[in-house]
Amino acid sequence: MGSFKKLNSKIYEKTTSVITPDSIYWKQLGTPVLVKEFGTVDYINFSPVEPYFFAVTCSVRVQVYNPITKLVAKNLSRFRENAYGAVFRSDGRLLCAGSEETHVKLFDVSTKNLLRLFKGHSAPVHRTYFVESRPQIVSFSDDKSFKIWDIPTEKNILSYSDHSDYIRAGATNSIIPDLVLSGSYDHFVNMYDTRTNQKVLSVNHGSPVECVLFLPSANVFLSAGGTEIKVWDVTAGGRLLKSISQHHKTITSLKLACDNKRLLSGSLDRHVKVYDISNFKVLHSLNYQNAILSMDISQNNDILAVGLIDGVVAVSRREETVKVKKDDKKTISWKHPSKSFQPTVDSVTPCLNHEKETKHDKCLRKFEFSKALDSVLLPYVANKTPQVTVSLIHELIKRRALQKAFTGREQKSVAQILRFFIRNITEPRFAKVLIDAANIFVDTFEDSPLIMDPEIAKLLLSLTQLLKEETAIANDLSQLQGAMCMILAGAAQQKTAAVGANLRPVHHNLIPSIDAQKDLIININ
Numbered sequence: 001m002g003s004f005k006k007l008n009s010k011i012y013e014k015t016t017s018v019i020t021p022d023s024i025y026w027k028q029l030g031t032p033v034l035v036k037e038f039g040t041v042d043y044i045n046f047s048p049v050e051p052y053f054f055a056v057t058c059s060v061r062v063q064v065y066n067p068i069t070k071l072v073a074k075n076l077s078r079f080r081e082n083a084y085g086a087v088f089r090s091d092g093r094l095l096c097a098g099s100e101e102t103h104v105k106l107f108d109v110s111t112k113n114l115l116r117l118f119k120g121h122s123a124p125v126h127r128t129y130f131v132e133s134r135p136q137i138v139s140f141s142d143d144k145s146f147k148i149w150d151i152p153t154e155k156n157i158l159s160y161s162d163h164s165d166y167i168r169a170g171a172t173n174s175i176i177p178d179l180v181l182s183g184s185y186d187h188f189v190n191m192y193d194t195r196t197n198q199k200v201l202s203v204n205h206g207s208p209v210e211c212v213l214f215l216p217s218a219n220v221f222l223s224a225g226g227t228e229i230k231v232w233d234v235t236a237g238g239r240l241l242k243s244i245s246q247h248h249k250t251i252t253s254l255k256l257a258c259d260n261k262r263l264l265s266g267s268l269d270r271h272v273k274v275y276d277i278s279n280f281k282v283l284h285s286l287n288y289q290n291a292i293l294s295m296d297i298s299q300n301n302d303i304l305a306v307g308l309i310d311g312v313v314a315v316s317r318r319e320e321t322v323k324v325k326k327d328d329k330k331t332i333s334w335k336h337p338s339k340s341f342q343p344t345v346d347s348v349t350p351c352l353n354h355e356k357e358t359k360h361d362k363c364l365r366k367f368e369f370s371k372a373l374d375s376v377l378l379p380y381v382a383n384k385t386p387q388v389t390v391s392l393i394h395e396l397i398k399r400r401a402l403q404k405a406f407t408g409r410e411q412k413s414v415a416q417i418l419r420f421f422i423r424n425i426t427e428p429r430f431a432k433v434l435i436d437a438a439n440i441f442v443d444t445f446e447d448s449p450l451i452m453d454p455e456i457a458k459l460l461l462s463l464t465q466l467l468k469e470e471t472a473i474a475n476d477l478s479q480l481q482g483a484m485c486m487i488l489a490g491a492a493q494q495k496t497a498a499v500g501a502n503l504r505p506v507h508h509n510l511i512p513s514i515d516a517q518k519d520l521i522i523n524i525n
Contacts, residue, residue, distance in 0.1 A: 004365045006357070007395055012387035012429050022262075022283040026274055029286070029304055032314035033070050037063075041307025042126075043085045044296045047092040047109075052298040054305050055086045055095060056313055062086040062097055064109065067303045070315055076107050078114050085127040096137050098125030104139045104149065118149045120156045127167075132174040140170040146182050148194065162190055162199055169211050175218045183209030189223045191234070203238040205230055210252050215277070216260040224251040229265060231280065244280050246273050253295045266292035272306060288314055360392055369396055369405040377416050389420065390430045393437045402437060406444040411453050417441065418459040425463070426470055438463070 039059040046054045053073060056063050062083050064074035076086075081100035088095050094115070095107045104125055106116035123142035130137055135151040145161040160182070169183030178194045185208040191201035207226030214221050219235050229251060231242040249268035257264055262283070263275040268291040274284040286304075294307035302318040363372035373396065376382065376389040396402040406417075421441070425434045450456055 004361070006361045007364065007388075007391050009385070009388045009391035012390050014429070020283065022274065022276075026284040026286065028318050029316040030319045032288070032306070032316045035065070035070055035313040035315060037307075037311040037313060039311050040309050041294050041311060041313055042083070043087075044294045044305045044307050044313070045087045046296050046298045046303070046305070047088045048090050048299055049092040052300065052303060053092075053109075054296065054298070054303070055088065056305075056307065057083050057086040057097060057294075058307075058311065059083070062095070062107075064095075065305075065313075065315075067298065067305075067315065067317065074109060074112055076112055078105065078107075082124075084125060087129055089130045090132060094130075096128045096130065098128045098139060098141070100124045102141070102143075104128055104137060106137070106151065116151060116154050118147075118154055118156075120147060120149075120159075121145070123166075127170045129170060129172045131172055132177050134177055138170060138172055138180055140167040140182060142166045142168075144184070146170060146180070148180075158194055158197060160190075160192055160199070162202075163188065165208075169209050169223075171212045171214050171221070173214045173218050175216070179214075179218065181212045181214065181221060183212040183223055183225070185209070187225070189221075189232070191221075201234065201238045203230075203232050203240075210250065211254045213254045213256070216256075222254055222263075224254050224265065226250060227267075229254070229280075242280055244275070246275075246282050247271065249291070252293050255295060255297055257297045257301050264295065264297060266295040266306060268292065268309075272304075286316075360388075364392075364395070369399075369401045370408070372396075373405045374413070377413075377420060382416075382420050386420075386424050386427075386430065390424070390433050394433045397433070397436055397440070402440050403444050406441060411450055411456065414445065414450055415455055415459060418456065418463060422459065422463050422466060426466065 037056065037058040038061075041056060041058050043057040044054060046052050052067055053064050054067060056065060060077065060079045060082060062076040063072045064076070065071065066073045076095070076097075079099050079101070084098040084100070086095055086097035088109070093109055095109050097105055097107070099105065102119075102121045102123060102125060104118040104121075105114055106118070107113065108115055118137065118139065121139065121141040121143050125139045125141045127140040128137055131148070136157065137149045137151060138146060139149065140146040144163045144165060144167060145159055146167055147156050148158040149155070150157050163182065163184035163186050165184050165186035167182050167184045171181040173179040180192045180194065181189060182192070183189045183205070187205050187207060187209065189203050189205055189209055189212055190199050192198070193200045203223070205223045205225050205228075207228065209223055209225040211224040212221060213224075219233065220241070221232055221234065223230050223232065227245050227247050227249065229244040230240060231244070233239045233241050247265065247267035247269050251265055251267045253266040255264045256262070256277075257274075261277050263277050263280070264272055265275070266272050270288050270291060272286040272288070272292065272295060273282050274286075275281065276283055288306055288308060290312065291309040292306055293309055295305070297304045304316045306314045306316075308314065359375040360372045363369070363375060372392060376392045382389050393402065396405055409417075421434055421438050424430045425438065445451055451460070
């Protein structure tokens with residue numbers, strides 16, 4: 001007689017995600033520390049120099065935080081109305097910000113003094129940036145214009161008004177300071193060359209533009225708006241290179257990381273996604289508790305700060321990997337008067353790992369099917385590892401013993417089985433097995449007086465309603481599949497015969513459980 005084969009529950013386990021070096025790297029960002037602000041977080045910007053303080057623009061103030069202690073180091077409150085888009089200069093000593101007051105303000109970070117006040121806009125200024133290697137500031141306003149200011153004289157050098165709606169996005173180029181990008185709610189992104197004082201490029205993003213960003217080469221730039229990130233080639237006259245749509249709500253911020261080899265995007269769908277800049281494939285995704293309005297990462301990629309719509313700043317810091325130096329193993333010796341003696345090992349006894357037999361396997365081996373089912377319906381098994389319960393039900397179906405395991409049960413046990421069905425019957429991994437089990441359950445208890453119990457009747461109605469909803473969804477998917485087949489068939493006629501011969505046929509059995517669900521509803525009713 002052969003040895004008893006234990007129950008195999010691995011076939012119903014969830015497929016695990018592929019572990020890559022990038023996923024390991026980004027998972028090292030620890031659990032976010034939540035800092036509550038006074039309103040929605042409009043903008044976050046890290047200082048380019050150590051110790052990488054970051055400025056949070058929120059309500060009528062700009063607060064500079066220490067990334068280690070998560071405490072406010074500086075508080076810039078020289079605003080009577082809302083402040084917007086505070087950014088550091090490349091040396092981290094100056095900070096500029098726009099405001100609802102239509103002014104642009106320049107601060108000394110160390111002393112918190114207001115150094116310059118730039119007046120000239122007629123509407124709120126939402127984004128401001130320093131021009132690299134020049135004493136200039138660029139400001140983007142809701143008055144449909146953006147201006148370039150000279151810091152020493154506080155004068156407006158250049159002004160552009162080619163947009164027809166609010167300008168809420170802009171970018172300067174660190175390699176070519178003469179190039180400036182502006183993104184507007186009129187769906188257009190314009191590029192200007194300050195040497196010729198002209199617009200040199202204009203592209204239509206297709207949605208209100210929330211963020212624009214130059215890539216390091218300066219030949220390519222990104223625009224984000226709606227649920228798409230679009231990649232544009234400057235040298236080809238604004239040709240669209242790629243359109244990325246990995247978010248399902250509006251994208252609000254873009255940032256470069258890892259020496260400009262990775263791109264981060266934050267969205268109202270509560271996700272921050274990490275892309276490889278070479279092919280724009282998603283490498284990792286970070287989840288947050290609420291919609292994301294702003295985001296930035298430190299120069300060394302060790303601190304990620306995310307601003308949420310409810311006024312919370314989530315600060316994640318990379319966990320330091322502490323290398324423990326192992327001490328050299330000390331050899332123990334027993335010294336005799338004449339010589340040192342060290343013991344020798346004659347043989348090594350292998351350690352035998354005996355696998356512990358589970359309770360349901362023990363019951364199956366003794367053909368105690370009802371007890372085996374009871375053991376896997378216990379809450380700590382059915383809730384935490386439902387694949388074990390489904391595996392046992394599948395085994396009992398194969399042995400034609402499930403009906404025997406169902407019979408003779410009390411009201412509490414029957415309710416437990418129905419709750420398990422309701423909780424897991426819509427799970428794709430378990431649907432086929434649990435529909436067959438539910439049919440056997442109905443056949444077993446259709447003449448039982450337990451059906452008249454109010455609690456059991458209520459659970460049966462819940463199961464019926466759940467299956468009706470699943471059947472309706474499956475029917476809608478079938479109709480959608482039929483429509484897609486017609487579209488594909490029409491597209492195939494326009495292709496050459498060689499390409500058409502290689503088209504794979506669309507199978508019509510992608511939803512195999514509709515008939516089974518309908519039969520189960522009829523049986524329950």
